[in-house]
Amino acid sequence: MSSIKQTDNLNSVIRQHAEWLSGQLHAQRENLFPPNAQKSMRTFTSGEAATLLGVNDSYLRKLHLEGRGPSPALTPGNRRHYSAQDIHDLRVLLEKTARKPGDYLPGRRVSPEGSEHGYIDHLQVIGVMNFKGGSGKTTTSAHLAQRLALKGYRVLAIDLDPQASLTALHGVQPEFDLHDGGTLYDAIRYDSPVPIADVIRKTYIPNLDLIPGNLELMEFEHETPRALSQGKAGLFFFRVKEALMQVDGDYDVVVIDCPPQLGFLTMSALSAATGVLVTIHPEMLDVMSMSQFLRMTADLMDVIAESGADMSHDWMRYLLTRYEPADAPQNRIVAFLRTMYGDKVLNAPQLKSTAISDAGLTKQTLYEVERGAFTRSTYDRAVESLNAVNDEISELIQRTWGRT
Ligand SMILES: Nc1ncnc2c1ncn2[C@@H]1O[C@H](COP(=O)(O)OP(=O)(O)O)[C@@H](O)[C@H]1O
Numbered sequence: 001m002s003s004i005k006q007t008d009n010l011n012s013v014i015r016q017h018a019e020w021l022s023g024q025l026h027a028q029r030e031n032l033f034p035p036n037a038q039k040s041m042r043t044f045t046s047g048e049a050a051t052l053l054g055v056n057d058s059y060l061r062k063l064h065l066e067g068r069g070p071s072p073a074l075t076p077g078n079r080r081h082y083s084a085q086d087i088h089d090l091r092v093l094l095e096k097t098a099r100k101p102g103d104y105l106p107g108r109r110v111s112p113e114g115s116e117h118g119y120i121d122h123l124q125v126i127g128v129m130n131f132k133g134g135s136g137k138t139t140t141s142a143h144l145a146q147r148l149a150l151k152g153y154r155v156l157a158i159d160l161d162p163q164a165s166l167t168a169l170h171g172v173q174p175e176f177d178l179h180d181g182g183t184l185y186d187a188i189r190y191d192s193p194v195p196i197a198d199v200i201r202k203t204y205i206p207n208l209d210l211i212p213g214n215l216e217l218m219e220f221e222h223e224t225p226r227a228l229s230q231g232k233a234g235l236f237f238f239r240v241k242e243a244l245m246q247v248d249g250d251y252d253v254v255v256i257d258c259p260p261q262l263g264f265l266t267m268s269a270l271s272a273a274t275g276v277l278v279t280i281h282p283e284m285l286d287v288m289s290m291s292q293f294l295r296m297t298a299d300l301m302d303v304i305a306e307s308g309a310d311m312s313h314d315w316m317r318y319l320l321t322r323y324e325p326a327d328a329p330q331n332r333i334v335a336f337l338r339t340m341y342g343d344k345v346l347n348a349p350q351l352k353s354t355a356i357s358d359a360g361l362t363k364q365t366l367y368e369v370e371r372g373a374f375t376r377s378t379y380d381r382a383v384e385s386l387n388a389v390n391d392e393i394s395e396l397i398q399r400t401w402g403r404t
């Protein structure tokens with residue numbers, strides 16, 4: 001590093017600083033995350049695997065002893081540890097003899113006489129939104145997508161936020177790994193969009209694919225007004241929906257982590273969504289800004305509906321995030337929201353937990369970290385809360401498909 005002379009122009013100073021920073025970040029990244037490092041999903045004890053599958057541990061042991069299904073890894077103490085792939089393979093095996101179809105693979109039912117895309121049930125597209133940053137959108141999206149995948153749904157997670165936190169959580173570095181594009185923008189741009197399949201990546205979790213995001217998504221916010229003025233945008237709010245239609249048959253559920261503003265990206269996600277999840281941190285300032293968010297969303301949806309688009313959704317729910325049951329002011333707000341919105345507020349709140357924020361510091365969800373990394377009671381409480389939220393959403397999906 002050479003020092004910068006007093007007489008240097010500001011632009012060259014800034015450029016120099018950018019280069020230093022980029023070099024340092026690169027070096028740090030190589031340290032923390034060598035180029036060939038891969039994130040991986042942890043393994044599950046036989047008890048955890050049994051709970052995920054909804055069977056008894058003794059039944060899993062029996063399958064293992066009879067040599068049916070996958071061979072779990074054995075610890076020196078002869079305990080069975082199942083990988084996420086093992087659990088998926090068990091689902092496939094158990095589904096063959098399930099009492100009710102869908103008990104182990106809960107996704108869309110295949111249509112016997114080949115309807116559109118060959119399914120009876122339609123693709124669920126869940127938009128997680130609120131224009132307040134920090135309301136828990138990314139945390140909610142990541143845990144929902146991972147939990148649904150672990151439960152046997154085929155899931156596509158889309159990071160629509162240029163800040164790309166969901167992307168980073170899944171081991172893709174938005175500033176390094178996406179040099180030549182690779183975000184949803186490539187598939188929804190107005191000039192020469194690519195097939196959406198080109199930007200979908202597998203993750204280290206079976207059943208979970210990802211479309212990463214980065215700052216390039218902002219181009220959609222800039223391009224749309226231009227395309228509209230040139231009459232090239234068509235029905236711009238259908239860009240996401242149209243792109244998703246190309247891979248409709250490959251997934252059961254799409255989870256979209258929306259940006260913290262009501263721009264064209266969010267409108268496009270809203271038009272694609274069949275279910276809308278609004279995250280609310282129950283504090284007065286957040287709730288006040290939410291009333292503005294709801295009014296603006298309704299206005300936008302009116303505009304879209306006026307152009308003839310169908311704005312009906314299967315469901316819409318509020319999710320309480322970072323909730324602290326011992327906090328009296330929060331409880332007053334929660335009571336107030338529940339009175340006002342009734343069953344539109346999910347029963348299960350997402351509790352505030354250091355386990356969730358600490359896992360986030362190492363770019364992991366709570367489903368990825370080992371239980372032993374935390375005080376058991378802290379970990380258990382947080383996981384139970386996340387599971388309750390995600391399973392309530394799974395139930396909404398099942399009900400939408402006419403199952404209970
Ligand atoms: N339930 C929770 N308990 C503790 N910390 C949380 C919880 N949910 C989110 N956080 C933390 O709050 C911050 C903002 O959450 P995030 O999901 O990124 O919000 P958003 O995507 O709406 O901006 C993150 O640092 C995250 O780790």
Ligand SMILES: [Mg+2]
Pocket residue numbers: 137138139161165166
């Ligand atoms: Mg976010």
